[in-house]
Amino acid sequence: MHHALPSRLAPMRMTRLFGHTRRERTDADTENLDLLLRAGFIDQLAAGSYTYMPLGYRTKRKVEAIVRQEMDRAGAQEVFMPAIQPSELWEQSGRYDVFGATLFRVTDRRERALVLAPTHEEVITRLFRDHAQSYRDLPATLYQIQTKFRDEARPRGGLIRVREFTMKDAYSFDMDEAGLDASYTAMFEAYRRIFARCGVPTVPVEADSGAIGGKGSQEFIFIADIGEDTILICNQCGYAANTEKAEFVRPATDRPAGTSPSSVRGEPGEPPRGAQPAETPAPEPPLPTEEIATPGTSTIEALAQLLGIPASRTAKAVLLAATNPHHPTDPPEAVFAVIRGDLDVNEIKLSNALGGRELAPLTEARIRDLGAVPGYASPIGLERRFRVVADTSIMDAPNLVAGANREGYHLRNVNVGRDWEPEIVTDIALGRHGHTCARCGTGTLEERRGIEMGHVFRLGTIYTQAFEVNVLAEDGARRTPIMGCYGIGVDRIVAAAVEANHDDSGIRWPAAIAPYEVHLVALGASRDPAVATDADALYEELRAAGIEVLYDDRDESAGVKFNDADLIGLPFRLTVSSRNLKDGLVEVQPRGSDAARLARSEVTAHLVEQLTAARTG
RNA sequence: CGGGGAGUGGCGCAGCCUGGUAGCGCACUUGACUGGGGGUCAAGAGGCCGCACGUUCAAAUCGUGUCUCCCCGACCA
Incomplete structure (x- = not known):
C-alpha cells in the first residue's frame, strides 16, 4: 500500500488551541x-528537556507516521522495548563503562x-536470541520509535542535542554479508525517502565506524552552519565524509627552498589512493641536530613565522591521556602523537590506532612530570614513560x-629513526578544507558544518557474539547472525525541517509535516455575522x-491574524472577509506565495487537489 | 568538568553600586472605539525578587553557601 495517508488529525479552532504565539523574538x-x-x-522545561505543545506534537506525530510508513514499506516490523533496563545487560555487552557518564x-x-537506555542494541539482541531459532526466521529487521536518554555533558542547540529525545532505531539480522547488504540498502533507501518527505535535505556521508568495528557506516547529514559535525565534500567527484573518516591526499612537504605547496599539489599525476603523500621530495640528507632559541614561540604558526619556514617543516607533538574504556579506573597512559606541523591530529583515528582508548588532553602537570614543556614538547631525549x-x-x-x-x-634538523623512534x-x-580528495585525486575537499539526522551502520557480529546468538543454518550448522543498526532523530527532523523551511516572517512547513494543512482566517466576524456564518460553514466543509x-x-485584527498565520506557517491560508464574501470569493494564499481569489464554491475542491499531492511529501 | 554571564509577575528587562513604598515593555482581563499586516484609549488582575543562612532596627539591594539556566571549551557508539 504505497503512500497510505496518515489518518487525518482533528481540526482546531484557535480560540480553543492551547498555547499562544509570542510577539517578541x-x-x-x-x-x-x-x-x-x-x-x-x-x-523548555530544563536544559535539554522540551515539551511538545499541541502544535508541535502534531508535527512530531506526522514525522513519526512518515517514518513508520517507510520502515514498514522497507519490510521492517515495529516493536516497543523498555527504556528502563537492568545494568547487567550493559555490563554483558561491555558498554556500561564504554558509554561513560553519558x-x-x-x-x-x-x-x-x-x-535509562541511550540506545537498544543490547535489548534487541537478547530479544532476537530468544525468539529466532533458524535461518527461516531471517532476515529480520525490527524497529521502534522510543524515547532515549543521554546524560549529555552539555545539551545545546534546542532540539538538536537534548537529554531525552525520540529516536527511531532499527536493527537488522542476516545470515551472511550479502543479506546484510540487502538489509542495509533497504534502510538506506528508506532514509532517503523519509528525509525527502519531511523536507529536510540531507547528504549521505561516510562515517567512522569506531573502535567497535563494523564494516562501514554512513550518516545522513543536514548541511547547516549551526551543525556540530564537520564534513568534507569533494568539489569534483561528490565524495562526502565525516572529517573523522575522510580520505585525503596530504600536501607534500614543502622544500626548504620555498617551493610552494600549491605548485606541488596542483600537478596532475597518478591519482593516489588512500592517505599517502602526493609527492615524495627528493631525498635530503639528515643534518646534525642543533638547539635554537625560540622564546615565546609555543605554537606551530609562531614557530614557522619566527624561523621563516613552512609549517610542514616542523613536527607537532600532541599530548594526550589515553583511558581504556573497559577499565576506566586504571590510570591513563600518556601518549605523544607526532604529526607534521601543517596537519592536525584526528583523535578518532588515533583512538582507533590505540585500540579504542578514550583520549583527553594531558594536564600541564603531567606533561611536566614526563619531562616535557607545554608548547615545546617532543618525544626527543625523554625517558620513555609514554607511548609514541x-x-x-x-x-x-x-x-x-x-x-x-x-x-x-626548539631543535633544528630532527629526524625520525635517528633522534626518536615511534611505537606506532x-x-x-585530520582531513581539512583544501586538501585533495583521495577518491578522485583531483578534486578539492570543502568543509561544511552539518547536523547528523540519521545513521546507518553495518554492525557485524559484535552484539550477537556478546550475547551468544546463533541460529541453525540450512546446512545444519549454527551461525552467528550479522547485524545492522539504523537510527533517526525524530526531534532533529522537526528542528531541521524548520531550519530548512522558514523566512523572515515564520515557518514554511512542508505540507507532509505541517501541524495543520490550512489556516482558515475569518476577518471581522464579530461585526459581520455573515462572515462568521460562512467561515464556520467553510470550516465544517473542509473538515x-x-x-x-x-x-x-x-x-483579533487582521494584522495579528496574518502575522500569526505566517509564523505558524501552514501550507495554505484561507481568508474569509466581508469584502470577498459579497463577491462570492475566498482568498487562498500558499505560504510564501502570492494570494489568489477563488470562487467560494470551488475552494474545498481546489485545496483537496493541492494537498493530495503534497501530503506524502 | 574548566572559563564567563544571568536568576525580579507568563515572556523580555530595569531597580542592586549608595539597604527603607517593587517598576517598565510585551502578553493577560473588562469596557469603549477601531477593523486587510502585530490599532487607540480607559480601568484592572498578577510578584516567598531562585533557595538557605548570615549582617542590620530594616535586605531584591550587603556577605557566605547552594541550586538552576545561558554562552565558550572539554565531551558527544
Whole structure:
C-alpha cells in the first residue's frame, strides 16, 4: 500500500488551541528554536528537556507516521522495548563503562542498578536470541520509535542535542554479508525517502565506524552552519565524509627552498589512493641536530613565522591521556602523537590506532612530570614513560623543527629513526578544507558544518557474539547472525525541517509535516455575522473533506491574524472577509506565495487537489 | 568538568553600586472605539525578587553557601 495517508488529525479552532504565539523574538541561538518557541510548538522545561505543545506534537506525530510508513514499506516490523533496563545487560555487552557518564544510571527501591537506555542494541539482541531459532526466521529487521536518554555533558542547540529525545532505531539480522547488504540498502533507501518527505535535505556521508568495528557506516547529514559535525565534500567527484573518516591526499612537504605547496599539489599525476603523500621530495640528507632559541614561540604558526619556514617543516607533538574504556579506573597512559606541523591530529583515528582508548588532553602537570614543556614538547631525549604514535607524514620528512623540551627552545634538523623512534606509525591526520580528495585525486575537499539526522551502520557480529546468538543454518550448522543498526532523530527532523523551511516572517512547513494543512482566517466576524456564518460553514466543509484545518476564530485584527498565520506557517491560508464574501470569493494564499481569489464554491475542491499531492511529501 | 554571564509577575528587562513604598515593555482581563499586516484609549488582575543562612532596627539591594539556566571549551557508539 504505497503512500497510505496518515489518518487525518482533528481540526482546531484557535480560540480553543492551547498555547499562544509570542510577539517578541526569543534569545534562542538558532532560527528553528526561536521559531518553534515563538510559534508555540515547544516549551523548555530544563536544559535539554522540551515539551511538545499541541502544535508541535502534531508535527512530531506526522514525522513519526512518515517514518513508520517507510520502515514498514522497507519490510521492517515495529516493536516497543523498555527504556528502563537492568545494568547487567550493559555490563554483558561491555558498554556500561564504554558509554561513560553519558549513560543515565538509576537505582530502584531495592538498590538494583538500572539504566535509562541511550540506545537498544543490547535489548534487541537478547530479544532476537530468544525468539529466532533458524535461518527461516531471517532476515529480520525490527524497529521502534522510543524515547532515549543521554546524560549529555552539555545539551545545546534546542532540539538538536537534548537529554531525552525520540529516536527511531532499527536493527537488522542476516545470515551472511550479502543479506546484510540487502538489509542495509533497504534502510538506506528508506532514509532517503523519509528525509525527502519531511523536507529536510540531507547528504549521505561516510562515517567512522569506531573502535567497535563494523564494516562501514554512513550518516545522513543536514548541511547547516549551526551543525556540530564537520564534513568534507569533494568539489569534483561528490565524495562526502565525516572529517573523522575522510580520505585525503596530504600536501607534500614543502622544500626548504620555498617551493610552494600549491605548485606541488596542483600537478596532475597518478591519482593516489588512500592517505599517502602526493609527492615524495627528493631525498635530503639528515643534518646534525642543533638547539635554537625560540622564546615565546609555543605554537606551530609562531614557530614557522619566527624561523621563516613552512609549517610542514616542523613536527607537532600532541599530548594526550589515553583511558581504556573497559577499565576506566586504571590510570591513563600518556601518549605523544607526532604529526607534521601543517596537519592536525584526528583523535578518532588515533583512538582507533590505540585500540579504542578514550583520549583527553594531558594536564600541564603531567606533561611536566614526563619531562616535557607545554608548547615545546617532543618525544626527543625523554625517558620513555609514554607511548609514541607517529603519523605517516612524519616518516619521510627530514630535518624538521621540533620542541626541545625546554622553555623557549626548539631543535633544528630532527629526524625520525635517528633522534626518536615511534611505537606506532599510522595515519592519524585530520582531513581539512583544501586538501585533495583521495577518491578522485583531483578534486578539492570543502568543509561544511552539518547536523547528523540519521545513521546507518553495518554492525557485524559484535552484539550477537556478546550475547551468544546463533541460529541453525540450512546446512545444519549454527551461525552467528550479522547485524545492522539504523537510527533517526525524530526531534532533529522537526528542528531541521524548520531550519530548512522558514523566512523572515515564520515557518514554511512542508505540507507532509505541517501541524495543520490550512489556516482558515475569518476577518471581522464579530461585526459581520455573515462572515462568521460562512467561515464556520467553510470550516465544517473542509473538515468533511478530510482537510486538517486550523480555524482562527479569534476576535483579533487582521494584522495579528496574518502575522500569526505566517509564523505558524501552514501550507495554505484561507481568508474569509466581508469584502470577498459579497463577491462570492475566498482568498487562498500558499505560504510564501502570492494570494489568489477563488470562487467560494470551488475552494474545498481546489485545496483537496493541492494537498493530495503534497501530503506524502 | 574548566572559563564567563544571568536568576525580579507568563515572556523580555530595569531597580542592586549608595539597604527603607517593587517598576517598565510585551502578553493577560473588562469596557469603549477601531477593523486587510502585530490599532487607540480607559480601568484592572498578577510578584516567598531562585533557595538557605548570615549582617542590620530594616535586605531584591550587603556577605557566605547552594541550586538552576545561558554562552565558550572539554565531551558527544
